Amino acid sequence: MTTYSGACHCGQVRFEVDAEIDHVRSCDCSICHKRGALNYRVPKASLRLLTAWENLTLYQWGSRTAEDYFCSRCGILPFRRPGDPTAEELRQGVQPFDGWAINVRCLQGVDLDVIPVTRIYGRQI
Numbered sequence: 001m002t003t004y005s006g007a008c009h010c011g012q013v014r015f016e017v018d019a020e021i022d023h024v025r026s027c028d029c030s031i032c033h034k035r036g037a038l039n040y041r042v043p044k045a046s047l048r049l050l051t052a053w054e055n056l057t058l059y060q061w062g063s064r065t066a067e068d069y070f071c072s073r074c075g076i077l078p079f080r081r082p083g084d085p086t087a088e089e090l091r092q093g094v095q096p097f098d099g100w101a102i103n104v105r106c107l108q109g110v111d112l113d114v115i116p117v118t119r120i121y122g123r124q125i
C-alpha cells in the first residue's frame, strides 16, 4: 500500500491517503464534468485529513446524498463522498459505496500519463 500526500492549491487543506492507484475514474456527471477531476475511490479509513475540517466548505446538491468538499480559500475540491445510488441505479446493479472519491490530481507523485482512465457514465443514470 502506498501513502500519498495530497493538498488543495493553496495548501490550506492537506491530507494523506493510502491507496494502490491502478486506474482513475473520469465521470461525465454534472459536477465531475465541470471540475475535470480524475477520481480514485478508497475506504473511509484510508483518508487522513491533516488540517482542520473547518477549512473545507461542504457543497450538496440534487439528492443531497453526495458530499463535495472544497477548500474555502482556493476552491479546489480534493475529495468527495459519492452519493447514494438511486432506485434506478440499484436496479441496474450499482453497488452502494461508503468511502471517499479522491481527486487524484491533488496527490503528489502520481504520473497521470501512465494510469489507465476508466470512463464512468454518471450522466446517463
Ligand SMILES: [Zn+2]
Pocket (backbone or CB within 6 Å): 008, 009, 010, 011, 012, 013, 071, 072, 073, 074, 075, 076
Ligand atoms: Zn486551498
